[in-house]
Amino acid sequence: MNLNETFTAVRAASRKLALLSDEQINRILNAVADAAVAKTSYILSENEKDLARMEKSNPKYDRLKLTEERLQGIAADMRNVATLPSPLGRILKEEKRPNGMKLTKISVPFGVIGIIYEARPNVSFDVFSLCLKSGNACILKGGSDADYSNRAIVEVIHEVLKRFNVDTHVVELLPADREATAELLHAAGYVDLIIPRGSSGLINFVRQNATIPVIETGAGICHTYFDEQGDTAKGAAIIHNAKTRRVSVCNALDCVIIHQNRLTDLPALCEKLKESNVIIYADAPSYEALQGHYPAELLQPATPESFGTEFLDYKMAIKTISSIEDALGHIQEYSSRHSESIITESKEHAELFTKVVDAACVYTNVSTAFTDGAQFGLGAEIGISTQKLHARGPMGLEEITSYKWLIEGNGQTRG
Template sequence: MGKLTDTFQQVREAGKSLAFCGEEKINEVLRAVADATESQAGQILSENAKDLARMDESDPKYDRLKLTTERIHGIAEGIRSVTRLPSPVGRVLSETLRPNGMKLTKVSVPFGVIGIVYEARPNVTLDVFSLCFKSGNACLLKGGSDADCSNRAIVSVIHSVLIQQGLNPNLVVLLPPDRESAAELLNARGYVDLLIPRGGKGLIDFVRRNATVPVIETGAGVCHAYFDRSGDVTKGAAIIRNAKTRRVSVCNALDCVLVHRERVADLPVLCGGLSCSHVTIYADPEAFSALQESYPAELLRHSTDESYGTEFLDYKMAVKVLSGPEEAVAHIARYGSGHSECIVTEDSRSADYFMKAVDAACVYVNVPTSFTDGGEFGLGAEIGISTQKLHARGPMGLEELNTYKWIVRGEGQTRD
């Protein structure tokens, strides 16, 4: 028996109590958590500063780790937005009356206990709690050591509200940041119903390979934008800049621009705005030739095989010249991660082909991949971006944190 077995059992028992907690009460608690998060922002930021002091500012994770008053306000508003969404619990998905008089009802129900393994992202602590709580689930959090001070400060705020509201604080538990607790969580069958990793490819692969609890893969995003022969340069330049530089450390950030060979002369305009953010471009020979007279020499590099299929999470981007949408789709199939892909085109046939042929959770036409986000999709906060196809795909909100069960009502029917 592992050292955390008692903790897992306590969380499971706490989760059962949510079945009898009405939606009005749940929303009241979430509003109180949002208010407390803002009122105690000073303490949270103080603890966050301790985490930041241990990390090099040049580390791509630094931006994810950093909290500010503005970001805390945004997180609190995300929690409030969750309260305005309908609860998925108990939703009737279908109803059937059988010839023998039995009534079958397919009803949405919580998973029970959801485990989250995540890296230096303290905002995930509040996002996960609000979504799990609203959807009727208890949650076990396994954050990284990089953000442990921040996470513990945030969980302390949540616990204080739960206790004030007369609820069990074990509805959310933050595990120790060591590897031993991660190993126990990944193998907590019978206690944890679902695991969701939030982080880079290495973390996701580790969880998938080592977990005996069911896993939904999320996060790793190798995102492309294909500029078609009929693409609008003004739209393309704005889309590329927004997708690449809005926030480089997030999974929906752009990693590779693919350009139709007939539009290679437009590369200086398409990529020109990136130099203001000091984005290093790894270009294939044709793209390099088109950019070398206009793009800063210290930011322009020749691409290698490793330039493609890399989730940079940094001010870096690859560029490749292709002959058309078919080659673009083939490149994405080889190097993409199934997250988010974009086409910039004024040709409806190219757009239609791209939408049908690209196999990704989110496919955009003349819109940057930066919109792959639960809030932007109207889901409130998100628990992750699923890149797999079983159960959920794309931004996961409240509905995706429920499964279903069949309720069968009868009058004593027996089967022949």
């Protein structure tokens, strides 16, 4: 397999994007949103082919599944992106040097962005909308699990682009095999940035094998610490929402850390989890506190593997600690630096937690379920960065732009 012709075509299409006005881009985005809704039955029928090949018990099943409601939400996100101000041409810095040179630092697109993702067909729409709005062409490398869905989505996008006389290579879907992944990871000179979205295994593979810059996203091992001065009602609501709202997403709760002096409140904190049949892996003190108050078939002793695991399922670990310092230590050891939360009425403990915890998003008395580009007012999101270079947390339009310096003068030379 040789994808260089495809990469060359995408590179050429990316340069043409600079000729589109923001108004034209917004019209295209709204038209694609309309087409996504109009073609709902076709997209869902193709999605059914993918779903038929996956067991419903697979944690990826929920991510793979599209519904009429979800497509409506995707379309709304695209329309929202169209309403956002363009991230391009922003003056980031302006200065006149003593020799008369004028320096202007302005925001520009990266150029071509490659996205590698697993069973998440919504990513195809999200990435296209954000890349088009920010003047980037995109190369999509979806997994074989979602290939029918992704091909249907890109087909719908291409139909709209043709209607607007825009080069369809501004969004290209690669074959779903591993050879295509390998070529994309080594497409130096064609692709400016790779963003993997998916499991820690996928992200580690991309980081270890790519020869072009990578922004790591996705893997979320998320903790919620119920402090000695936590409010039980708030804690119960937050823990239930963070764990059960959508278990297959990266901001879902994986481990509750509880102060030993609040173990008597643990049955109340876990009460609503029974409704979703959440399996709890409890350490010895929390197991004892829950015994007789939580269904025996759903309560299991924790093992060392229970901590530091992204469950992506109706499963959760509980760790008992004796001080906030111990809680901070546990998070430092097991966190993936995604989203961490503290439930407390102590201002001092909240300040200590937010100062010390090293994560992209740190919450006080809020569910980690809010780590999401739309919830942060970014429109859709291209991913949630768990690294520190350039972008961190939910990545919207600004995070997929770079910048360049413009220098104007009147014949200046350097001595």
